[in-house]
Amino acid sequence: MIYEYAYLYITPGREDEFEQALVTASPILKSAEGCESVDLYRDVETTGSYLLRVGWAHLDDHVEKFPKSEQAGKFAAAIEHFFDREPTLRHFDTRPVGQPSVG
Numbered sequence: 001m002i003y004e005y006a007y008l009y010i011t012p013g014r015e016d017e018f019e020q021a022l023v024t025a026s027p028i029l030k031s032a033e034g035c036e037s038v039d040l041y042r043d044v045e046t047t048g049s050y051l052l053r054v055g056w057a058h059l060d061d062h063v064e065k066f067p068k069s070e071q072a073g074k075f076a077a078a079i080e081h082f083f084d085r086e087p088t089l090r091h092f093d094t095r096p097v098g099q100p101s102v103g
Helices: 015-030 059-068 070-082
Strands: 002-009 035-042 049-056 088-093
Touching: 002 059, 015 035, 015 049, 015 070, 049 059, 059 070, 059 088
Parallel strands: none
Antiparallel strands: 002 049, 002 088, 035 049
């Protein structure tokens, strides 16, 4: 499993509206092939900034399959109009460095 970390920057004054839209749209994302979890966190230092953490079974589920899926368009339509600027995306392995891989 990998985690996608998306740093989101929301238009000032639209934070509450964005949070509700994300809660409503989460089932769309969760129904995508390989999506295992969706969590949203508020940045406690920067108003209007959030961390969206999405667990994917495999990197390809996000970068290859998801962009072509029906869910991608629906999810983007539900939240992208809240963005003040382009999100920053990164992908991380869930295993801490130094631990052997299993299987």
